[in-house]
Amino acid sequence: MHASRKTALIMGLCALGLIPVPAWAQPDDEVREAAQEAAAAIADRPGVEHTVRREVRLGLGYLDNDSFRLGRFTGVNEEGWFLDMGFLLQGQDAQNSESARYWRLEGRNLGLDSRSLRLDAGDQGRYSSFFYYREIPNTLYRNLGTPYRGSGSGNLRLPEDGGREVADAFLTERTLGTSRQGLGAGGRVNLDTRWRASTAVHHERKDGTIIRGVNNNHFWTQERSSLVPVPVDYETTRFEADVTYDGDELQGRLGYQLSVFSQRDGHSLDVPDATRPDWSGAGDAVGTVSLEPDNQFHQVTGSLGYSFSDTGRVGADVALGRMTQDERFVEDVAGLPGSLNGRINTTLVNLRASGRPHPRVNLRAGYRYDDRDNRTNAYEYELDNRVVATRPVSYTQNRYHLDASYRVQDRTHLNLGVVRDERERTFSDRKDTDETAYRIGVRSRALPRTSLNVELGYAEQRGSQYERETGPEELRQYYLADRDRRTASAYASFHVTDRIQVTPRVQWIDDDYTRSELGLQQAERQVWAVDLSWVPTDRITTYGFYAYERTEARQAGREALAFADPRNWRSDRDDESVTLGVGGEYDLRPDRFTVGAEVLHVETSGRLRTLVEGGGGGVYPSLDSRLTQFSLYGDYRVNENLDFRLRYMVERYREKDWGVDGVGVTGVGNLILLDQDSPDYTTHLIAGALRYRF
Amino acid sequence: MRQWLILIVAAVALATAGPATVWAIEADPERPIRGVDKIPEVVVDRTAQIEEHVQRIFNSPHAFTADERTPFSQGMCNACHGPGMETLFNIEKESPERLNQPCLSCHEEGARRHWKGSTHEFSGLACVNCHAMHNERPRLLKADTQMEVCGSCHLDRRADFGKPSHHPVPEGIMECTDCHNPHGTPGPNKLVGHTINETCFNCHAEKRGPFLWEHNPVRESCVTCHDPHGSIHRPLLQARSPGLCQQCHLGTHSDVGLSAARMDFRVQGRSCLNCHSQIHGTNHPRGHVFKE
Structure with missing residues (x-):
């Protein structure tokens, strides 16, 4: 074939392919007719038996290098082989039988530290119940060094022959993390067609080792403090019960919940002082650290909603809570009782209404009252020749909002909204703040296969006279400060063709605090993101995503008041992150063999620059992280009962943190830090799994 | 080269012109897919x-x-x-x-x-x-996971979960509905608790208190300092110390290290938290500056 004709033919085919007949051009009548036929067919569908499905999964994998990020929460993060087992057993009555009983028992990740087991059973429409057990690991630090012995236990010691200057010679290596073990059970009963009652109890224990800075009561000018691996071992039990009424127009709920937190191994910890030049007799120089005290939270909740039309509804919510804590103090101090007898009452009231007074107008309005009434006594007592006064915090919030949506034309709406938020606080530098926020937006699906949302907003936070008790007087705490906020956001979704969808999203928030002479001056956040999905053929699906986020902030500060002539300074913060990914799946043999791949790259950086009045300042090194991950997998259906999956993944991860890298244990003043470096590794994971159904 | 390009485009185009089926994907959260709504709605x-x-x-x-x-x-x-x-x-x-x-x-x-x-x-x-x-x-x-469903509109939140510090949502340990109810709630931001803090305390009850020494912004809202979806600053912080702390505190020593970009005990290690580690509140009688 002549080259030009061949090109023309190919281009013609291209044109045909690239501009397919839109699916939605197909008349609904045809679809409706087919649906009616199908519906008629299933109405005569013969009854089927109670079905039981069983599935067993057995997987074996290998990780060729310790990782930090990969498997941090699943337990697959140590070099070596791992076993991943699971099963799923489920049964249900026939769809048209006289009962709708079902049960489902699933075990996941049984060979890993993230193992879980869950059972659901019930008779749909009559009752349901659940039970679960799960573990969640969390690796916090890998291979760090610390001079503390017995780290992670309540019996922390320092080598008798060591001391601050020679701490490097007494390091032991530890990998630190925590584990949560949760257990729960509950159920719901339909008392009749409108009334239901449900209850649930959840119990979770968290144990492991975390890092905590321990100062041992040194004055700050001494620059003495230690980072210490301390144990955590506590549990939380939650109980919930409620009764609901679901009528056609009226729905209501009355509920109660209790949350009890308790330490399992004491309420304080003795920590020897590693900043001492000589650790001999360090046991005599322990500081007592207070652990989080046991506490309780009770709450009664009520909710009512009434639909007065298809679109109109009014509702109210009330929640009355009480937090208590009465753990004995770790130290007796004159002027303080033996325990706090802390009590905080919380009250929340929500009123809301929404409706459509006109076919083109949609309205919603709401009021929220949120009160934290701290009934704990305020104490004033002397400590090291200084009088200190506690500040039991209370606050009250009143928030009103009104939103209106007007249908400008078919499928295009103009939205307007206003929010007024008023807050009162005790023991605060600013007793009252208020914010009024306005927004205007348009959402439209007027264009075929396109949706578009654009919104602009402006908000002003102001408040009462600022009264600081400590210097510098000009400093404004950023969450209380006067603030002008401008926002813009746009979100769209385009079906370019039947097989291509593009979804961009842009967000911009600009906070102006320039009424504050000192403190945060300005903060700007912008996000640019786009998703792309493309299904080039029935057997291939591909996707890509990209997100760029940048946060810039500027702060104004002043040197310490102790300086004779303190200079003002400024710092600029610039945080960036880029996320990029592409992936796809190919049905090599439909219903038999599928392969897929994905590449993910995430890069973040944090930069900080300071500028001092009259000259000086500098730039800190950048805080960096870079993740590159490539995954390849294949699913092969051997026969009706047996599937095989093979998965390969390589992860390259690196962080740079000038706060810890190369600093060592004794590299900063009189501190005793951890011998740790930021993660930097490449690891390969290969795993195969068989799934057998019977 | 040009011919090859044309042929590739043609092959893709021909494939595109073929009949499509409903795209059915078996639920399997272990698949390494990051939550893109990869299923165009059109059939x-x-x-x-x-x-x-x-x-x-x-x-x-x-x-x-x-x-x-x-x-x-x-x-x-x-x-x-x-x-x-x-x-x-x-x-x-x-x-x-x-x-x-x-x-x-x-x-x-x-x-x-x-x-x-x-x-x-x-x-x-x-x-x-x-x-x-x-x-x-x-x-x-x-879609298979909540992150795919929610992330198909909330692209920014989905990207947050890729940052170095994040809640374990992409790992399949948590779901969006552990904290949010997309159908609406009495709480702000469709949170399952009546307040932001109530929601966080469901899993972090040790930070609930009451404490003898309370840190005001913490009692008011955890998100004053944290970004719960993900952050480049551990643990889920909106900014790194001492910058974050200096948005509210310029005391006797908190500005010195920063003013000259100098490395010292106020900025290295855990910065302010080298000493003030009890920043969520403490029950220690000596805890007035959250050190004990």
Whole structure:
């Protein structure tokens, strides 16, 4: 074939392919007719038996290098082989039988530290119940060094022959993390067609080792403090019960919940002082650290909603809570009782209404009252020749909002909204703040296969006279400060063709605090993101995503008041992150063999620059992280009962943190830090799994 | 080279022109897919797939006739689609109100009690934007994981979960609904708790208090300092210390290290938290500056 004709033919085919007949051009009548036929067919569908499905999964994998990020929460993060087992057993009555009983028992990740087991059973429409057990690991630090012995236990010691200057010679290596073990059970009963009652109890224990800075009561000018691996071992039990009424127009709920937190191994910890030049007799120089005290939270909740039309509804919510804590103090101090007898009452009231007074107008309005009434006594007592006064915090919030949506034309709406938020606080530098926020937006699906949302907003936070008790007087705490906020956001979704969808999203928030002479001056956040999905053929699906986020902030500060002539300074913060990914799946043999791949790259950086009045300042090194991950997998259906999956993944991860890298244990003043470096590794994971159904 | 390019484009185009099927993906959260809504809503030959589409309803809770609340106990397909199949849930053609009406006629209860007037409802979302009634996925979601469903609009939040510090959502340990109820709640930002802190205390009850020494912004809202979805600063902090702390505190020593970009005990290690580690509150009588 002549080259030009061949090109023309190919281009013609291209044109045909690239501009397919839109699916939605197909008349609904045809679809409706087919649906009616199908519906008629299933109405005569013969009854089927109670079905039981069983599935067993057995997987074996290998990780060729310790990782930090990969498997941090699943337990697959140590070099070596791992076993991943699971099963799923489920049964249900026939769809048209006289009962709708079902049960489902699933075990996941049984060979890993993230193992879980869950059972659901019930008779749909009559009752349901659940039970679960799960573990969640969390690796916090890998291979760090610390001079503390017995780290992670309540019996922390320092080598008798060591001391601050020679701490490097007494390091032991530890990998630190925590584990949560949760257990729960509950159920719901339909008392009749409108009334239901449900209850649930959840119990979770968290144990492991975390890092905590321990100062041992040194004055700050001494620059003495230690980072210490301390144990955590506590549990939380939650109980919930409620009764609901679901009528056609009226729905209501009355509920109660209790949350009890308790330490399992004491309420304080003795920590020897590693900043001492000589650790001999360090046991005599322990500081007592207070652990989080046991506490309780009770709450009664009520909710009512009434639909007065298809679109109109009014509702109210009330929640009355009480937090208590009465753990004995770790130290007796004159002027303080033996325990706090802390009590905080919380009250929340929500009123809301929404409706459509006109076919083109949609309205919603709401009021929220949120009160934290701290009934704990305020104490004033002397400590090291200084009088200190506690500040039991209370606050009250009143928030009103009104939103209106007007249908400008078919499928295009103009939205307007206003929010007024008023807050009162005790023991605060600013007793009252208020914010009024306005927004205007348009959402439209007027264009075929396109949706578009654009919104602009402006908000002003102001408040009462600022009264600081400590210097510098000009400093404004950023969450209380006067603030002008401008926002813009746009979100769209385009079906370019039947097989291509593009979804961009842009967000911009600009906070102006320039009424504050000192403190945060300005903060700007912008996000640019786009998703792309493309299904080039029935057997291939591909996707890509990209997100760029940048946060810039500027702060104004002043040197310490102790300086004779303190200079003002400024710092600029610039945080960036880029996320990029592409992936796809190919049905090599439909219903038999599928392969897929994905590449993910995430890069973040944090930069900080300071500028001092009259000259000086500098730039800190950048805080960096870079993740590159490539995954390849294949699913092969051997026969009706047996599937095989093979998965390969390589992860390259690196962080740079000038706060810890190369600093060592004794590299900063009189501190005793951890011998740790930021993660930097490449690891390969290969795993195969068989799934057998019977 | 040009010929090859043309041939590749042609091959792709020819493939694109072929008949498509409903894209069915078996639920499997272990798949390394980051939550992109990879299923265009369009189905090319809808009539050809109608039988398969209809059959899938039998895998859903809607098909039990013994439950007198289900559509199959009240007129089968007609209960939702109308006696003449008037409503085909064509997202492109129907209004959200019309799309939602069959669902809300039964489901305006329980966790959906706050749907009317909620942000998602007011934004014109329909149930079928997130759910596909004819499938067997948990909660009849349109995609395998909540992160895929929610992340298809909340692209920024999905990207947050890729940052070095994040809650374990992409790992499948947590789900969006552990903290949020997309159908609306009495709390802010569709949180499951009545306040932000109440929501956080569900898993972090040790930070609830009351404490002898309370840190005001912490008691008011955890998000004063934290970004719960993800951050480049551990642990989920909005900025790194000492910058974060200096947004509210310029005391006797907190500015010195920063003013000259100097490395010292105030900025290295854990910065302010080298000493002030009890920043969420403490019950120690000596805890007035949150060190003990």
